[in-house]
Every structure is written in structure tokens, then in C-alpha cells.
Amino acid sequence: MIPAFWCIIAMILINYILAGIGGWLTVRQTGKLDINQPRLQDRELTGAASRVKAAQANGWEILTVFSSCVFIAHLAGVPAHESALPAYLFIISRVLYFICYAFKLSPWRTIVFVLGILANIWLIKLAIHYGG
Known part of the structure; x- marks a missing residue:
């Protein structure tokens, strides 16, 4: 499997890890996890949770x-070794984004979010180059 596809899987796993951390922080803050109305409970959360x-x-x-x-780049014929770098950059930017969000580093959060968007644009640019 190409590295960029592994990055999609990594992103899914990162989101599930955040779900676990968010659930743990929710229990710490509220004393329970409301599995019947989790979105209502989420509205009452403050701080890191x-x-x-x-x-x-x-x-x-x-x-x-x-x-x-990633799929557009792949279908356009972008070689795996060329789509890997922007995919890795995206994953790194997302990890940094989550850290910045959790620790309330708003200006940095915006910067790393833009880096992630630029990684996506890079993938599309590669797709245009190879497919177009």
C-alpha cells in the first residue's frame, strides 16, 4: 500500500485516539460519560475537554x-514516492494542530492548519502535473 494511504489510516487512528482522550477528559470534568446524549454533554464542556x-x-x-x-493524486498517476511527502506533512500538521488546540495555542493552531491545507493543495498540484 502506498504511504499516502497509510497516512489516511493514521489520520483515522488519530481521531479515535482523540475520542478516547476527549472521553477521559469529559469524565474528569463531569464525573460521567453520557452515552445517550453525548452531544448535549459536549455543549456543557469547558477548557481542555x-x-x-x-x-x-x-x-x-x-x-x-x-x-x-490522496485518491485524486493516486488516480492521476502520481508516483507513491512523490505523494508521500505531502501526506506526511499533512499528518505532522494535524498532530501539531491537535496539540495547539488542546493547549490553547491559537495563533500556532492557525499556522499549522494552513500547513495542512497547503499539503492538500500540493497533492492536487501533483495530480494536475501527472494527470493533466
Whole structure:
């Protein structure tokens, strides 16, 4: 399997790890995990628990963009070794994004978010070059 596909799997795992951390922080803050109405409970969270939950939600949202870019590059014939670097850059940017979000480093969070978007643009640029 090409490295960029492994990065999609890594992104999915990162989101599930964040779900676990968010659940643990939720229990620490509220004393329970409401599995019947988790979204209602999430609205009442503050601090790190709220930020980790928001980072996880953003992770699921951006996963569709990243996955689409990886598949577009692959279908356009971009060699695996060329799509690997922007895919790795994306994963690194997401890990940094989650750290910045959790620790309330807002300006840095924006910068690393943009780096992730640039990695996606890089994949599309490669697709245009090889497919076009």
C-alpha cells in the first residue's frame, strides 16, 4: 500500500485516539460519560475537554478533504514516492494542530492548519502535473 494511504489510516487512528482522550477528559470534568446524549454533554464542556472534542470534530471534517486529495493524486498517476511527502506533512500538521488546540495555542493552531491545507493543495498540484 502506498504511504499516502497509510497516512489516511493514521489520520483515522488519530481521531479515535482523540475520542478516547476527549472521553477521559469529559469524565474528569463531569464525573460521567453520557452515552445517550453525548452531544448535549459536549455543549456543557469547558477548557481542555471542550478543545479536544472540537479538535476531534475538525479532524473528522478535514479527513474527507485529505482522503479526496490522496485518491485524486493516486488516480492521476502520481508516483507513491512523490505523494508521500505531502501526506506526511499533512499528518505532522494535524498532530501539531491537535496539540495547539488542546493547549490553547491559537495563533500556532492557525499556522499549522494552513500547513495542512497547503499539503492538500500540493497533492492536487501533483495530480494536475501527472494527470493533466
